[in-house]
Amino acid sequence: MKKSNFFSNRLTPDEIYRLDRQLRLPGWNQEALKNSSVLIAGIGGLGTEIAKNLAMAGVGRLYLVDMDTIEYTNLNRQLLFSDGNTGEPKAVVAARTLFRINPHSQYVPLFSRLEDVDPAIYETADIYISGLDSVSARRELARRAVHNQKPLVDGGTTTYYGHVYSYIPNQNACLECDPLKERERETLAACTLVGVPRKRIHCLLKGQLFFEANHGRPPNIHELSEMEIVLDYANNLIQEHFPTDEPFGLDEAVSIIDHHEPSIITINAVIASLQSQEALKILHHLHGTKLGEPNAEYTIYNGLIGKFFYFERPPNKNCLLCGEFAPPVERLVVPSSTVCGTLLPLLKQKGYFYSPDDEVMFYRIDKTEMELVDLESTLSELNIRHGETLYCPGLTKSGRDVDIYVKILYPEVTQ
Amino acid sequence: MNEDREFEELDFDDEGTVEAKKVSVFVESTIGPNQRKEKLVVSTDASIAEIKATLSNLFGLPDTRNFHLAISGRICDDDDLLVNYDLEDGDVILVIPISTAG
C-alpha cells in the first residue's frame, strides 16, 4: 500500500490536524519530513526564516548553529527574536521561539562555531543549509558537505540581490571548484593609505585617520560635528585629487566607516524561502519520494528588477576538495580503545603504504585549532569523537603519492 | 590596476602574443536596476580584473569589488587570465553579485 499522510503512525492526531492543508499536496510525504534532520548553519537573516519555514513544515529535527548573540539591529529582519532577547545566544532563543511555533519537532540549539560542532551531528543530519555571512564559514561547511556526502543548500544576499545554490554530491560543483585565490573581500590595509590617495574611498579613510590622530579615538558616527570633521577633510582631498568625482555625503560616510552589510527582510525572505523549498524537495528525494526536481543550477535573484538568472555549475575534475585527485576519505570503524598508531596497519589493508623512514602523522581538523595526534594514545584518551576527520598526508597508493582523510567511526555508535 | 581603462583598449593591438585571440561574446548583467546584455569583443590575454574594470564602466557599476564574473559555470578569479576560461565566440559572460551576507 502507498504511504499515507493522513494515516501515518509516525504522526500524532494533533500533527495530522495541524498539517492538514499540506498533507493534501500531490506527491507530499510528511513522514519523510518527520524522519528528517537538517543542520542550519547561521541563524541570522536567512537562518531564522529557513528555520521558521522548516519548523512549520514539520521537519522532525533542526540543528541550529550560531556563535553570535542577538543585537538590536537584527530585529528589522530576524523574526525569531524580539526586543527582550538582545545579548542572548541566537541559537538558544531561536530554538525556544520555534518550539512555540511548532512543538511537534525537535530544535537543538548549538551556540558554537561550525568547527566545534560535534562531528556526529554532521554525520546524522540529512542535509546542511547555510545562512552564513562569511566566505570562510562557507568553506568550512562546504568541506563537511563534500566529506560527508551531504547536500548543502547555500544562500546569500547583498543589498537587493541574492543567490541560492544547492551542492548535490557527485552532481554539480562544490564551493572549492572555482579556484579563487582571493576569496575574501579585499580589506584595506593601512599601508595602502600612505601617500597620495589613489582611490576616492582612500580620501574618506584618510579623513578618519585625521580625526583619530587629533582626538586619540575613532570618530563617533552618531555625532554630527565629528562626522563633519571627517567629511571636510575627505572632501578637500577629493577636490584636490579627484576633481571630477562626487564628494562624500553623510549617509555614505556613515555606512562606510561603520561597515555592515545592508539587509532587508524581503530579499532575505525570498532567498530563505527558495532555500527552504529546495531543502524540502531534497529531503523527499533522500527518503525515496521523488517530489519535483532539486534545482542544481546557481540561481540569482535581482530584487531591483524582480528577475531571476540561472547558470549551471559543472564540477571541476581538478578540484582539490571534490575532484578526481582530491584526498579521499577513508572511513574506519574502530573501537574507541584503539591506539592511534595502529590505524596505520588498518590503512595498509586498504592499500595505503608509507615509507618506514618517514614519520606518518595524523592531524585533527574538525576543530578550530588543528591538532597533531599522539600515536601512543588511544582514540578515547584524546577525546576523538565519533565521525571525526583526521588528515593524514604523505602516503602512497598504487605507486602514487596521496594524502588522505580518515574518518573515525565507533561501532558502538554505528548501529 | 587602472580602473579608468577605456573600453576600446580591450582590442589589444599587440600582435606579439601567440595565445591571444579575439572573441566576440555577450555580457549579461544580473545586477543593477536595468536588465542589460551587450555584445563585446575581448582579447583572451586580458586579465579578469581588466575585463571587470571595463564592464564597470560599460554597465555603470561603481566598484569592481561588488561583483564577480561567471564564465561557463565558473566564478572567475580577478588575478586569472581570460584565456584560462576557454571562451568561444557567442559565449556569455555573466556579471553576478557577491552575495555573502546571511
Ligand SMILES: [Zn+2]
Ligand atoms: Zn569541488
